[in-house]
Amino acid sequence: MRNSLEPKPQRSAALLVVVLLILLAGLLQWVYFTHAATAPGAGLTALAQAELPRSGVTNPVTAVLLNYRALDTLLELSVLLTAMLGIWSLGPATPGYQQAGAVFAGLAAWVVPLLILSGGYLLWIGAKAPGGAFQAGALLAAAGVIQRLGGDPRASLPNESAQRWLAIAGIGIFALVGLATLVAGRGFLDYPLAWAGWLILLIETFATLTIATLLTAAYVGGQPPPSQTTATPGMHRMQAPDRKA
Amino acid sequence: MTATLALLIFDVLMLLTLLGLAVATLSSRDPRRAAILFIAFGLWLSLVWARLGAPDVALAEAAIGAGLGGALILSAARRARASSQAKARAPTPPERTPPV
Amino acid sequence: MDAELLYASAGFILFVLGIWSLLLHRLLIRKLIALNIMGSGVFHLLIATAEHHGEPADPVPHALVLTGIVVAVSATALALSFGRALRGDGDD
Numbered sequence: 001m002r003n004s005l006e007p008k009p010q011r012s013a014a015l016l017v018v019v020l021l022i023l024l025a026g027l028l029q030w031v032y033f034t035h036a037a038t039a040p041g042a043g044l045t046a047l048a049q050a051e052l053p054r055s056g057v058t059n060p061v062t063a064v065l066l067n068y069r070a071l072d073t074l075l076e077l078s079v080l081l082t083a084m085l086g087i088w089s090l091g092p093a094t095p096g097y098q099q100a101g102a103v104f105a106g107l108a109a110w111v112v113p114l115l116i117l118s119g120g121y122l123l124w125i126g127a128k129a130p131g132g133a134f135q136a137g138a139l140l141a142a143a144g145v146i147q148r149l150g151g152d153p154r155a156s157l158p159n160e161s162a163q164r165w166l167a168i169a170g171i172g173i174f175a176l177v178g179l180a181t182l183v184a185g186r187g188f189l190d191y192p193l194a195w196a197g198w199l200i201l202l203i204e205t206f207a208t209l210t211i212a213t214l215l216t217a218a219y220v221g222g223q224p225p226p227s228q229t230t231a232t233p234g235m236h237r238m239q240a241p242d243r244k245a
Numbered sequence: 246m247t248a249t250l251a252l253l254i255f256d257v258l259m260l261l262t263l264l265g266l267a268v269a270t271l272s273s274r275d276p277r278r279a280a281i282l283f284i285a286f287g288l289w290l291s292l293v294w295a296r297l298g299a300p301d302v303a304l305a306e307a308a309i310g311a312g313l314g315g316a317l318i319l320s321a322a323r324r325a326r327a328s329s330q331a332k333a334r335a336p337t338p339p340e341r342t343p344p345v
Numbered sequence: 346m347d348a349e350l351l352y353a354s355a356g357f358i359l360f361v362l363g364i365w366s367l368l369l370h371r372l373l374i375r376k377l378i379a380l381n382i383m384g385s386g387v388f389h390l391l392i393a394t395a396e397h398h399g400e401p402a403d404p405v406p407h408a409l410v411l412t413g414i415v416v417a418v419s420a421t422a423l424a425l426s427f428g429r430a431l432r433g434d435g436d437d
Contacts, residue, residue, distance in 0.1 A: 017368050025361040029354055036350065036394075043395070045403045060404035061301040061411065069408060076412045083419035087426045094324075122304075130300035134411055138308035145316050211415070215313055218422035219320075221429070256348045260355045267359055267382055271366035276374045283378050290385055297352060298402040299392050302410045306388075314381065314418045321374055321425045328432075 056196025057127040065132065066200045070189040074174045077207060080214045081167055093222030096153035108150045115143040123208050127197065133170075133204040137211025144216035155216050160224050163213060170210030174203050259293050276322035283318060287311025352393035359386030373428045377421055384417045 048060050048068070055063035065073050100108070119139035126132030148155035157163050177199055178189040186192065191199050266289055270282040291307040294300075363383030367376055388410045395406040 014369055017365060021361045021365050024364075025357055028357045028360075032353060032357065033350060036353070043403045044405045045397070045401060048404050049401065059301070060401070061407045064404045064408035065411065069405075072408075072412065076416060079416050080419050083423045086423045090426045090430045130304055132301065132411075134415055135301075135304045135308055138305065138313060142308065142312055145313065214419070215309070218419055219313065219317060221320075221422070221426055253348060256351055260351060264355060264358055264362075267362050271362055271370075271375075271379060271382065276372060279375060279378055283381065286382070287385070290389065293352075293389070294392050297392050297396045299395065299407050299410075302388075302392060302407050302414070305411050305414050309418050310381075310385070310414050314421055317418070317422050317425060318374060318378060318381075321428070324429070325372075325374060 054193055054196075056191060056193070056198075056200055059126060059128055059130070059132070061130075062126050062132050062200070066203060067189075067191065067196065070174075070178075070203075073207075074171065074178070074189075077171045077174065077210060080211065081171060084167060084214045084217050087218055087221060088223040091222050093153070093220045093224060097149055097151055099151035100149070104150055108146050112143045112146060115139050115146075119143075119208070119212075123204060124201075126204065127201065133207040134211060136204075136208045137215065140208065140212030141215035141219070144212065145219050148216075148220060153220075154224050155220050157213065157216055157220070157224070163217065163224065166209055166213040167217070168210070170203070170207035173206040177203055256296075259296060263289055263293055276325050277319070280315065280319040280322040284311050284315035287315060349393055349396055352396075353390055356386045356388075356390030356393055359383070359389060362386075373424075377424055381417060381421060384413065388413055 048064060051068070052058065052060060052063055055067040057063050057067070116139075119136040122131035122139065123133060123136035124131075126136070144155040144157065158166070174189075177191075181190050181192075182188055184192070263286070266282060266286040270279055270286050273279045273282060287310045288307055291303040291311065294306060295303040360383050363379045363381075363386060366379035367383065370376060370379065391406040391410050395403040397403070
């Protein structure tokens with residue numbers, strides 16, 4: 001039972017940690033409150049609002065993510081990709097769950113299309129209201145998680161080479177747009193005003209696919225099995241005990 | 246005046262619930278219980294952020310932080326429990342695939 | 346008492362609670378939950394400082410937190426994979 005309930009730590013060490021952490025919390029609060037009393041205030045709000053008409057979108061958060069600080073978002077997609085490569089390099093995925101019963105399958109048949117639909121809505125609405133590529137990608141990934149819980153071992157993802165293409169699609173389109181703006185004589189990812197909205201939508205669409213693929217692959221938790229690309233989930237389940245043995 | 250006081254009480258209740266959920270998550274010794282409480286904590290945190298005028302981040306936290314992160318931790322907790330049960334009663338094989 | 350300061354102080358408390366659990370608990374999954382709650386505390390502090398009464402909130406911390414949430418989840422997934430590989434038995 002070592003893993004389910006663990007031993008309690010030593011009492012003296014626990015007490016010391018608690019005392020030190022209370023001191024740390026007091027120090028942090030003191031520093032923050034004395035600083036907040038003298039802080040200048042509004043930060044970058046005014047600047048972000050002033051530049052909003054030139055960004056191509058009207059939602060300030062999307063403007064920051066995909067226009068002002070687009071390079072950060074590009075690098076963040078690379079962080080996601082790196083994490084997924086790390087997960088894949090650690091071995092094959094677990095065989096997955098057993099085939100779901102009729103109730104769960106019926107639920108999934110309703111919920112998965114709804115998730116895809118609301119993902120598309122969030123992607124589109126992200127230009128002017130709360131939403132955007134990350135939320136849309138998360139909803140698509142949730143659809144994948146539901147499929148995996150319902151017995152599909154690869155969580156509705158395509159085969160491995162298509163997964164690799166999907167995983168780099170967002171980063172590739174992002175970098176290509178950046179290179180195109182460089183070639184056009186502007187800065188990296190410095191969009192021309194007339195095209196900014198459409199370029200952001202293009203980048204966001206592919207970024208959504210990439211984020212959904214990477215998050216679902218992270219949930220599957222390993223490299224997909226090389227063969228059995230056309231196997232039904234039921235066949236997978238029957239073969240699963242071999243891998244365990 | 247009463248409106249601001251009511252809002253202050255609301256804020257305090259939000260934060261006390263948030264901190265209570267955090268303490269419950271961190272101090273529960275059963276990993277599965279901790280994972281479920283972590284999902285509840287993430288959802289409550291997204292409510293707090295919606296209150297703070299950050300609906301974008303609240304959406305992302307509810308979908309990614311609480312949803313996907315919670316699902317990841319929950320399945321890991323299930324595996325930890327299955328393996329520890331397998332160690333507890335070695336002759337019988339562990340139940341690999343419980344119904345969902 | 347200002348509501349913004351109240352929310353900010355909750356962020357510090359979440360962070361410190363996370364360190365407490367990270368230091369005192371031995372199970373990998375509990376350490377990961379503790380790390381996630383520490384991160385949530387930092388995110389909460391950023392969101393709380395971005396809010397100003399009446400005015401629109403500062404979008405830059407919001408974008409930072411949005412990025413941070415995704416990175417935190419992918420780091421958690423990677424750490425869980427490492428934990429599975431470290432235990433040596435592949436799939437459990």
